[in-house]
Amino acid sequence: MKHYPFVLFYLFCNVFIYAFQGSFWVYLACFLAFSTVVIWGSFDIGLGYFVNSITHKRTKIKEVALTFDDGPTEFTPQFLDLLREHRVKATFFCIGKQIEKYPETFQRIIADGHTVGNHTLSHSHSTGFLSAAKMTEEIKQCDEVMQRYGNITTPLYRPPFGVTNPNIAKAIKNTRKKSIGWNVRSLDTIINDERKIYRKVTRNLKKGSIILLHDTSEKTYRVLVDLLVFLEDKKYSTFTVDSITNSKKK
Ligand SMILES: [Zn+2]
Known part of the structure; x- marks a missing residue:
C-alpha cells in the first residue's frame, strides 16, 4: 500500500511525457486525473493510500x-x-x-x-x-x-x-x-x-x-x-x- 503513491507518480510521469508531445488537453486531463486520485486518497481514510489506518475489527461476533x-x-x-x-x-x-x-x-x-x-x-x-x-x-x-x-x-x-x-x-x-x-x-x-x-x-x-x-x-x-x-x-x-x-x- 505504501508504494502506491510512487507507482502512481511513475505512471503519471510516463503519461506526462507522452502528453507533452501531444496536446495540452491530454496533459490537462492527466493532471486532473492524478490530482483527483491524490486528493481522494488524502481524504478517504478507508483507502489506506498514505497511511494504513485501522477501519474495523476482524471479528465473527456482533x-x-x-x-x-x-x-x-x-x-x-x-x-x-x-x-x-x-x-x-x-x-x-x-x-x-x-x-x-x-x-x-x-x-x-x-x-x-x-x-x-x-x-x-x-x-x-x-x-x-x-x-x-x-x-x-x-x-x-x-x-x-x-x-x-x-x-x-x-x-x-x-x-x-x-x-x-x-x-x-x-x-x-x-x-x-x-x-x-x-x-x-x-x-x-x-x-x-x-x-x-x-x-x-x-x-x-x-x-x-x-x-x-x-x-x-x-x-x-x-x-x-x-x-x-x-x-x-x-x-x-x-x-x-x-x-x-x-x-x-x-
Ligand atoms: Zn476531529
Whole structure:
C-alpha cells in the first residue's frame, strides 16, 4: 500500500511525457486525473493510500466500536452519563486544547474506563498542509497534555478530518502511533436531521464496525440515545479500539 503513491507518480510521469508531445488537453486531463486520485486518497481514510489506518475489527461476533472525536466539550458529561447507564465503553479521540479547557471531564473519561486516543493538540484546519515536523509536534503536544492531565499515554491516533498525506504518515511513524479510522461515518457534524444520522449509522453497521461520532453536540447525544437502544435490540456488544491493537501485538 505504501508504494502506491510512487507507482502512481511513475505512471503519471510516463503519461506526462507522452502528453507533452501531444496536446495540452491530454496533459490537462492527466493532471486532473492524478490530482483527483491524490486528493481522494488524502481524504478517504478507508483507502489506506498514505497511511494504513485501522477501519474495523476482524471479528465473527456482533460487536461494534463507538468512537467520539473532538472532545472533551461541555456536552461530554451527558454522553458519559448515558454510556454509564448502558454499561458501554467507548473510545474518545481527544483534542489537546479541549483537554486543557475541560481537564476534569478528560479525567472522568479515563476514570469511567473508556479508552482515549490522540487527536492532535489543535485540530488545525490546515492539517493537510503542515510539515512533517509541525505535524509531529501537534501529536507530541497532545500526548504531553494527556500525560499532564490524565497521567496516560496512548498509542492510538486519529487524523483530524480523516486526512492523511506523506507528511502525516511521517508524523505517525515518528510518534509510533497507530492510525485509527472508521468504516461507519455518521456525518453528525454536517447533517442536521437526527433521524437521518441515526439511519445512516444503523443502515451501514456490520460486525466489527468502527463508528465515527462527535461528543460535540446535543444532537449527537440524542442520536446516541436511540443508537444504544438499537444496539441492545439487535444484540450488538461493544468494543474499544485498543482491543484491536492489543490483540495484534500477540
Ligand atoms: Zn476531529
